Amino acid sequence: MTTPAKILIVDDTPHNVKLLADLLAVKGYAVLTASSGAQALEKVETEAPDLVLLDVVMPAMSGYEVCRKIRGNPATAVLPVVMVTALDPGQERVKGIEAGADDFLSKPINQQELLARVRSLLRIKELHDELAEWNRTLEQRVAAQVAQLERLDRLKRFFSPQLAELIVSGDAEDPLKSHRREVTVVFLDLRGFTSFAETSEPEEVMGVLREYHAEMGRLILEHEGTLERFTGDGMMIFFNDPVLLPDAPERAVRMAVAMRQRVDELLARWKKRGYDLDFGVGIAQGYATIGAIGFEGRLDYGAIGTVTNLAARLCGEAQPRQILISQRVYGGVEDSVEVEDLGGLTLKGFSKPVPAFNVLRLRR
Template sequence: MMDQQQAVETAPVLLVVDDLAANLKLMEAILTPRGFEVHTADSGDSALVWLDQRVPDLVLLDIQMPGIDGYETCRRIRAADRTRFLPVVMVTASGNEQKLRAIEAGADDFVQKPFDQAELLARVRSLVRIKRYHDTVERQAAELADWNLQLENKVAAQVDELERVGRLRRFLSPQIARLVMESGDDSFLGSHRAEITTVFCDMRGFTAFAETAEPEEVMAVLRAYHEALGDLVFRYEGTLEHFAGDGLLVFFNDPIPCPDAPERAVRMAVAMRSRVAELAEGWRRRGHDLSFGVGIAQGYATLGRIGFEGRYDYGAIGTVTNLSARLCAYAEPGQILITQRVESGAADVAVTRSLGPLELRGMSRRIEVVEVLGLDAARSVP
């Protein structure tokens, strides 16, 4: 807005072209007192040189000049991109023939010698006003183009941001994804090693159910199951590694440090067991015998982004993930089985009993296994 006001307040710039010094002085004497900034050129060539350096608001151009005449000068003004729309008033010494040739050369208007001062001023002011309107439109078009470019860049950045948030929310709880986005640090996606607590759970009886039930019914059960468990994963701020049918792997202490990882994992597992037990009541009324088992282990793993361009996940690789899966597979319906390390970390909230050393499929040695019976209501925060 300020630029537009300054453009309106600035004195209009005129270039007067004539080979006679007396005519140039006369034009200056008429135009300068009326608020015009007048520049002069004594030939068509010198006018074109001047126009290479600056574009005025209007050119007053005599026709009869040595070298290139006014017609040719006007044609060259029209041929140049920067002066294509520059108003040109040609000063003619005769009648209709010169006027016609002036219009054919590209002149916008003409005055005839000897000219009437009032007519000259009216024609000049009219064309200067049109030139200013044209300049305003061009300036606004340039600003609009710039705004559009900025908007496109902003939209592209927002789309990238949304895609990045979407990728993070595939495996992080919303609050953790938001924290990572606000900090701008996604270096955790690179491969690294960390101690984590892993939770693996699945449904008992699901394979037999899926073989006999209608696909729509299987999908309905899975949808309710995933919604219930997914809500709890996010509530306890776990990192979701993957859903695979009825199988679910979650871990704690990566990428966000979690000092109470074993405790949080146990509390989540107990909440999951209760939620699935509620769902199982409804499934049972429809003739589906489904239950739930959980395994929890603690140990080191290599973590980071895995996959390929366009389809990445955040994964954990290590014995600890296999161990939680084996504990889950060994668990009876409704059981939560954990290792001694997890029991130690969750001792403040978990009520447990030892099952002794057990042989788990795929493990090279016997594992001390502990069952979580529930939470100590006096010490546990729901």
């Protein structure tokens, strides 16, 4: 239930005060009264009315003087004031405007006109109060948004943009808390990188990694994957967490094919420099436990489970430029890709042969 607007009636004639007070009270307004200018100013300061109905002719202090004092106080500079008088309206209206009044009513007062003017001025005051509150908190909100952007920028150095935005917004359940979810995991690395690193200068190695990471990173973001870790030339990416994706297996495969195409361009440049490198990928789908891994001040967002081991093993088994996918991934993308069935592969850590497929190309 909203609080009724408070209206201060200022008149040295009790009969006039009662007439206005009864009329406004019946309409649901909270009524305050004052019989002099000094008492009116005191009520304005202590009661904070929303509107003042101010008689012009009063002993000691006229309504015009009261209005000027109200306008001279920054706290009440925009408080609606309606001057009420039985004097010549033409002359008094000019004096009232010069004193800072918002409106003018002549006695005897027309009740409908009074109520209409009161409603109009209270609407204006409400809008002004909203604007004043908005301005009052603007600096605070801007500072909070700047701090949020700075925090988001720092988090993006360690987490994927999707995860960083979830952490900062607080719109979802704590994404860093351990939870189970079905994900599609992608492992990739450069073939021949170890021997390349052993026989090349550190500057050359870092140059290759910078080019490689930059190109792969763009594709990870483009396909909304979550980068779990860099390990030199190796990367682990998963899909469907923290952002849920209905087509996670297809996104993973499309990303891997795009990566292979991009790496082909890099390989052509690297070959001219005498670098003998290549590229392989493994993709698996299954449930994993996901959450923050690390310690205060340095956290990673990681996934643990058989699915991550399977993706890593498929990547290790992949020949140069091969993208090996598990049976479950193939079931989710078979209409979108052309593959080579490799049958069952014997992989370390798995007691039975694991069906695997080599992605040849995407179907148009």
